[in-house]
Amino acid sequence: MPPAAPTATSGEPAGAALEALRSVLDTAGFIDGTGPEAERYLHDWTGDYRGTGLAVLRPKSVEEVQALVRICAEHRVPIVPQGGNTGLVAGTIADGPPSVVVVSLERLNRIRGIDAVNFTLRADAGAVLQTLKDAAESEDMLFPLALGAQGSCQIGGNVATNAGGINVLRYGMTRDLVLGLEAVLPDGSLWQGMTGLRKDNRGYDLKQLLIGSEGTLGIVTGVELKLFPRPANVETAYLGLGSFADAMALFGMARRVCSDLLTAFEVIGSECIAFATLSNAQTRVPLAGEWPVHVLMELGCSSAIDGRALLEALLGEAFAASLLGDGTIAQSRAQARAFWAIREDLVEGQAKRGRHIRTDLSVRLSDVAPMIENARGYVLSNWPGWEPIAYGHAGDGNIHFNVMPPTGLSAGEVRERGTELLDGLYGIVHGFSGSFSAEHGVGRSRRAVYWKWLTPEQQKAAAAIKAAFDPLGIMNPGCLIPDR
Known part of the structure; x- marks a missing residue:
């Protein structure tokens, strides 16, 4: 197993360590962990996770980072490195009693x-x-x-x-x-x-x-x-289709027609649009009629290639094959940005709605549509009143299958019941030999399922790597690798 995490507290020797750490930094570089200035470093942007820390350290040079780490190693003070703190799996939020220092890299920004x-x-x-x-x-x-x-x-x-x-x-x-x-x-x-x-x-x-x-x-x-x-020509289309299966068939067609010029292929279940509107009341979907699945696709090419003609040929082929119900090609970069705003706003809207169940699933391209349908069926059959929503980077097999709880449930109830719901969703994706983390990482919130899915041999290798790099166990303890 990995080395046991240190257990520094706010008393000695942590007091001496904090004074030594303070001496390395200027006034703006040291923030007391109990003060109001520390607050934004101790919770994530969603508000789902709240942590603690003895202090927030803000070095402005690599040499200062080295000095801080040496002091922490000497005094066995755990370190939580932090970037922009935009993660979704509590990777930079340490729970439990205050025992860690947060090292923010925000001033090391040249x-x-x-x-x-x-x-x-x-x-x-x-x-x-x-x-x-x-x-x-x-x-x-x-x-x-x-x-x-x-x-x-x-x-x-x-x-x-x-x-x-x-x-x-x-x-x-x-x-x-x-x-x-x-x-x-x-x-x-x-x-x-x-x-x-x-x-x-x-x-x-x-x-x-x-x-x-x-x-x-x-x-x-x-x-x-x-x-x-930098691509000289960028073409963006917003499309309406009848199903996720049709969307993935369209993707296969797009890959063959556009090859590596295709840069993005996003799917959006129509149920997501309400959340985009919640974030931005001016949201307008550029489609005629109602379509169960929306696709946002983009290709980029040099000036020597007529990307518009290529995209129009693709969409014509898709219409002829009855894959496509409706669609619009952006006529300007401003219109393209408006298309992408729908995709971005639906995420913000979910956060405004309150605590909910998030996933970051990955399966083979051939399994994207079946996985979504299986997951939807599971939620609708077993979780009355809970609303499944699906969207994501389907061109690389990554689907964010999230579930909104019934209104009126407290955050605690959502967290407690959500654990069981997540177990069911993870069981479905495991049955497709997929991954529970396509791009968000493991952090602390997904650590248990990560470790559970590893074979004994994989656990041994991961623990050995951790111990070889970090024999004292001071680097982000509790994240990714379970403490002994």
């Missing part, structure tokens, strides 16, 4: 440089994703990682959680976009792995262990990212 010839960008881990995307665009390049929280999430957090988003279909997950990393290890030493090389076959690729490790093996402080040519 763009270190762009190599236009090598198509790479280097940045501090605390740089906001949208800032990186804007910097790449200013050089007529593209950093394709795109997700709803990109205006506040940080690239170090994206790396630590292996974030996904809407462009995975074409460009892959975060781990596919990272060429190199820099990280402070649990003893305070600095691991440097930023070479800018696309081919480097020298033994173990240690950065791949750090990517997706959720802060349990070290603190990412720097990243080197792949950039791509």
Whole structure:
């Protein structure tokens, strides 16, 4: 098993440790964990998770991160690394009595440089994703990682959680976009792995262990990212279909017609539109009539390719095959943004509705429609009054199958009953040999099911990796790996 987590408290030796930590930082870098300034670091954006901490530490250099980690290792004070705190699985929210320090990377946020010839960008881990995307665009390049929280999430957090988003279909997950990393290890030493090389076959690729490790093996402080040519032509369509099966048949057709020009293929159950409207009363669906399933698809290409003609040919083929009921192609970037706003607002609307059951499921493309129908049938048959909603990045097999509780249920009741409901949904996706976490990670809220699904051999390997990197068990204890 992994090493037991340290149990520092607010008394000695934690008091001495906090004074030592305070001495490393300027006034703005140290926030007392009991004060009002600490509040935004101790709960997630949904309000579902509330944590505690002895202090919030805000280093402004890699050297300060190293010094802080050395002090924590010496005093056995657990560390919770935190980026933009936009996660959905309590990966940066420590529960229980105050015993940890939160290390926020928000002040470590420089763009270190762009190599236009090598198509790479280097940045501090605390740089906001949208800032990186804007910097790449200013050089007529593209950093394709795109997700709803990109205006506040940080690239170090994206790396630590292996974030996904809407462009995975074409460009892959975060781990596919990272060429190199820099990280402070649990003893305070600095691991440097930023070479800018696309081919480097020298033994173990240690950065791949750090990517997706959720802060349990070290603190990412720097990243080197792949950039791509910025598409000159982007075409976006909003479509209405009769079923999820039709939507997946359309996806197969789109892949054959558009090949790798297809960048996004999102499915939205019509029941989701009410939540988009809850977030934004101005929401208007660009379809004639009512359609059970909506599809938002996008392709990008160079100026040498007529993307509009390609998309029109695809939709004509889909109409002829009776897959498509109605559809609109955006006539401007503003209209395309309005299409995408529906997808983004439906998530915000769910949060406004209150606590509910969230999932982040992944199955083979051929199983997307059957999985959704099985999950819907399970909820409707066994959970009267609960409302299933389905949407997600169906082009890569990722569906967010969420369930809204009956109105009037307290957050505690939703949490308690939701555990049983989740077990049923996870059983369904397990029957399809799928995953309960396509892109959100494991954190603390999914730790039990993660460990349960691992074989004994996989558990042994995961524990061994944790112990090798973090023998004292101070890095994000309780996240991902169970404490002994």
